[in-house]
Amino acid sequence: MTLDAGLDQPLRVVNVGLELFAEQIEAQGAAVDRVDWRPPAGGPDIASLLARLED
Template sequence: MTEQQPSPLFEQTLSVVNIGIDLFAETLRQQSVDVVQVQWSPPATQNEDLMNLLDSLL
């Protein structure tokens, strides 16, 4: 069996874009990894009755 060389990808500096859980980004920062945190949440599903009720309140 021949020994495989590690991918050059693993020799580069790691930079991460984290979408969601802040704890994951913080854990990476503690390891000196560059992290950009994106605040995102899935869009709420629109319930037509609820939307009409909210519209009537405004």
């Protein structure tokens, strides 16, 4: 959904991080999927490097 569709489209949320934000959005009636996030192996620098290599 880009901004061309306007700002009033129903939200379909993916939450990556604090669980309380997912709960709070659900409590307002929007659908939320949660990622069971954990730090990538090797730390942020290696992960960032790998992501760039994939480009």
